[in-house]
Amino acid sequence: xxxxxxxxxxxxxxxxxxxxxxxxxxxxxxxxxxxxxxxxxxxxxxxxxxxxxxxxxxxxxxxxxxxxxxxxxxxxxxxxxxxxxxxxxxxxxxxxxxxxxxxxxxxxx
Amino acid sequence: xxxxxxxxxxxxxxxxxxxxxxxxxxxxxxxxxxxxxxxxxxxxxxxxxxxxxxxxxxxxxxxxxxxxxxxxxxxxxxxxxxxxxxxxxxxxxxxxxxxxxxxxxxxxxxxxxxxxxxxxxxxxxxxxxxxxxxxxxxxxxxxxxxxxxxxxxxxxxxxxxxxxxxxxxxxxxxxxxxxxxxxxxxxxxxxxxxxxxxxxxxxxxxxxxxxxxxxxxxxxxxxxxxxxxxxxxxxxxxxxxxxxxxxxxxxxxxxxxxxxxxxxxxxxxxxxxxxxxxxxxxxxxxxxxxx
Amino acid sequence: xxxxxxxxxxxxxxxxxxxxxxxxxxxxxxxxxxxxxxxxxxxxxxxxxxxxxxxxxxxxxxxxxxxxxxxxxxxxxxxxxxxxxxxxxxxxxxxxxxxxxxxxxxxxxxxxxxxxxxxxxxxxxxxxxxxxxxxxxxxxxxxxxx
Numbered sequence: 322x323x324x325x326x327x328x329x330x331x332x333x334x335x336x337x338x339x340x341x342x343x344x345x346x347x348x349x350x351x352x353x354x355x356x357x358x359x360x361x362x363x364x365x366x367x368x369x370x371x372x373x374x375x376x377x378x379x380x381x382x383x384x385x386x387x388x389x390x391x392x393x394x395x396x397x398x399x400x401x402x403x404x405x406x407x408x409x410x411x412x413x414x415x416x417x418x419x420x421x422x423x424x425x426x427x428x429x430x
Numbered sequence: 431x432x433x434x435x436x437x438x439x440x441x442x443x444x445x446x447x448x449x450x451x452x453x454x455x456x457x458x459x460x461x462x463x464x465x466x467x468x469x470x471x472x473x474x475x476x477x478x479x480x481x482x483x484x485x486x487x488x489x490x491x492x493x494x495x496x497x498x499x500x501x502x503x504x505x506x507x508x509x510x511x512x513x514x515x516x517x518x519x520x521x522x523x524x525x526x527x528x529x530x531x532x533x534x535x536x537x538x539x540x541x542x543x544x545x546x547x548x549x550x551x552x553x554x555x556x557x558x559x560x561x562x563x564x565x566x567x568x569x570x571x572x573x574x575x576x577x578x579x580x581x582x583x584x585x586x587x588x589x590x591x592x593x594x595x596x597x598x599x600x601x602x603x604x605x606x607x608x609x610x611x612x613x614x615x616x617x618x619x620x621x622x623x624x625x626x627x628x629x630x631x632x633x634x635x636x637x638x639x640x641x642x643x644x645x646x647x648x649x650x651x652x653x654x655x656x657x658x659x660x661x662x663x664x665x666x667x668x669x670x671x672x673x674x675x676x677x678x679x680x681x682x683x684x685x686x687x688x689x690x691x692x693x694x695x696x697x698x699x700x701x702x703x704x705x706x707x708x709x710x711x712x713x714x715x716x717x718x719x720x721x
Numbered sequence: 722x723x724x725x726x727x728x729x730x731x732x733x734x735x736x737x738x739x740x741x742x743x744x745x746x747x748x749x750x751x752x753x754x755x756x757x758x759x760x761x762x763x764x765x766x767x768x769x770x771x772x773x774x775x776x777x778x779x780x781x782x783x784x785x786x787x788x789x790x791x792x793x794x795x796x797x798x799x800x801x802x803x804x805x806x807x808x809x810x811x812x813x814x815x816x817x818x819x820x821x822x823x824x825x826x827x828x829x830x831x832x833x834x835x836x837x838x839x840x841x842x843x844x845x846x847x848x849x850x851x852x853x854x855x856x857x858x859x860x861x862x863x864x865x866x867x
Contacts, residue, residue: 323516337821345516347670350830352807378819381827386803386811388779388828389670390513395814398790398821499775651775651858667776721776 322346322417326407331424332399340371341394344409344417350385368410369393373423374403399425491709492645494720497655502667506719514593514665514717517586517672521594524587530578536591539575548599548714552703554614561618563699565592565674583693589672593663596716604660604706604714615703622704625697631688637701652721659705661718672717675702741805741833748802748809752840755800755810759848761840766799766851768839770829777831777857785824786841786849790816796823797842805835831857 327341344366351363369381369391379395397405402425409417495503509515528535537543551564558570565583568591573580581587629636640649641657648654662675669677676698680690691697765787774780788796795818801811814825823841831837838852 323519325510325516325519327510341510343510343513343516345513345520352832373819376819377815377817379817380815381812381825382815383812384808384810386801386806386808386830388830390516392511392513392826392828394826396820396822396824398819400819499771499773501771501781502775504781505779667779670778 322409324407324409324417324419326419326421328397328405328421328423330422331426334399334401334425334427336399338397338399338423339394340397340405341392342369342407343390343392344369345390346409346411348385348387348389348391352385364412366391366409366411368408370406370408370410371395371397372406372408373397374401378405399423401425491658491712492656493660493712493715493718494655494658495661495715495718497653498719498721502719502721505665506715506717512665512717512719514663514672514719515597517590517593517663517665518597518717520586521590521592521597524591525594530572530576532575532577534576536571536576543595543598545598546602548596548716549602549604552615552618552699552706554612560696561615561699561703563694563702564595565676566694566699568592568595569694584674584677589663589674592674593672593717596663596714599714600716601713604709604712618700618703619707620704621697622700622702623708625701626704626708631683631686633686635686637682656709657705658709658712659702660709660712661715661720663716664718664720667719667721741835744803744805744807744809747807748804751809752802756840756848761848761850763850765849766839766841768837768851768853770837770853770855772855774831774855774857776859777833779828780831780855780857781826782829782837783824783826784839784851785822788823788843790818790821790823792818793844795844797844799823799825799839799841801829802838802840803829803831803835804838805833806830807832811837831855833857 323345325341325343329338332338346366347364348366349361349364351360353361355361363385365383365385365387367383369383370377371379378397381393381395383391402423405421405423407419407421495506498506505511505513525536528538548564551567552561554560555562555567555570562570565588568588569581569583572578572587626637629639637657640654644654645656646654659675662678663672664678665672666678674693676693676695679698679701680693683690767785767787769783770780782801784799784801786796786799788794790796796816798813798815800813802809803811811829812827816823829837834854834856836852836854838850840848840850842848
């Protein structure tokens with residue numbers, strides 16, 4: 322599963338960052354029919370988590386009502402430098418994890 | 431009992447045939463808003479939307495971008511949000527990945543691939559003795575030169591590679607040498623033109639009837655576009671996936687209740703060659719986002 | 722045979738007409754499940770969907786809740802509901818104060834023209850909501866999955 326993440330590489334402590342993510346996934350709702358009329362079974366990503374400093378910042382739980390190739394934009398308050406973890410979990414429980422390092426620049430310099 | 435059921439059925443059918451109140455929302459506002467938004471779009475067509483939503487723009491080529499809602503246009507304008515770019519990313523990877531029994535990547539032979547390569551198709555492939563488009567050429571390279579498993583026309587691999595190469599030429603004129611086609615391509619363009627003007631299907635409509643005569647008119651909830659190909663492969667919201675021009679041709683054929691043809695067939699390649707000439711001046715927008 | 726076909730056609734037609742009512746009922750039941758008899762105050766939740774979506778498969782949704790997002794005053798979760806979709810709850814989003822802002826932008830699926838509602842629960846337990854209406858149209862030439 323391909324993912325795209327947009328997060329600034331550096332920030333000042335206290336900045337509220339806008340993070341965007343995109344994942345490639347057909348998100349079959351289970352309601353659509355194929356060329357011969359059979360129902361295409363539900364196959365979706367149903368959870369997304371963003372963790373920072375060992376804590377959950379943002380979590381999304383979705384059903385078939387989220388569009389294919391799910392796009393999510395949310396916020397994070399920059400604090401200490403460290404890894405921001407992005408986790409997508411599909412209905413089978415398969416996880417896709419991505420890491421981005423957030424560097425904090427000091428105001429004083 | 432029978433007449434009661436019949437009258438109930440008639441009432442229900444009538445309910446569906448009569449336009450719902452919500453369908454009278456004017457779409458002219460949407461188009462003029464999107465027309466002004468598209469003025470700043472990087473890949474907008476040379477022929478800008480001088481016409482209002484209601485007046486058909488018969489003669490000048492216009493990109494399908496101008497016939498989308500502003501929400502759809504915003505998806506195309508943002509390379510991050512544009513789901514089609516996921517295929518472009520994958521295509522870049524495939525282009526550089528070694529494959530097949532010869533363990534060669536596309537990049538192994540095509541070391542210095544010109545960014546304009548997508549604009550040179552369709553063209554005559556002398557070895558095959560047939561006019562190919564970018565996708566059928568890729569299929570041929572894959573099985574012949576890379577000695578790899580043949581790939582289907584609409585497979586993820588073929589789509590990704592086609593999208594990557596077309597995106598490589600984004601912003602360039604789509605028509606390259608099709609404007610003054612060499613003798614080898616002339617027949618193809620003529621055949622394509624004949625197909626374009628030929629009525630077909632149970633609805634007995636030709637491409638011309640909608641995409642020339644009725645541009646700017648409404649077809650149910652759809653604003654009829656000029657039927658251009660400069661954004662392909664496109665991310666179509668209806669497909670929820672990237673898809674090829676030939677897939678769109680098939681959808682049009684199904685739409686007029688004609689028999690859809692096979693992907694990659696010469697009829698569709700000829701039509702593609704004709705469309706490129708008809709769309710002279712338009713710039714490549716791949717991956718475009720369409721409804 | 723003829724009467725049976727007519728009745729079947731009438732029944733299907735009737736069912737299709739009733740679908741929005743069925744979905745609205747499902748929404749009511751779902752909201753009762755999550756919120757019971759609690760008061761939901763309209764306000765503080767800004768929900769934006771386009772007034773007209775030319776394809777229900779991918780509709781932009783932006784939701785923001787006014788909140789300082791401090792340890793003492795933050796939004797715990799936002800749930801999105803639709804009144805004319807087969808599954809009434811589209812998504813639920815959980816936040817911690819570390820998010821800094823309680824807002825999400827995403828793309829949703831709408832099966833038909835409808836009202837979308839976002840309900841936010843704050844850390845003090847109170848519920849706030851905002852809604853938006855979208856008309857959904859459909860492309861003229863639709864094909865099955867190849």
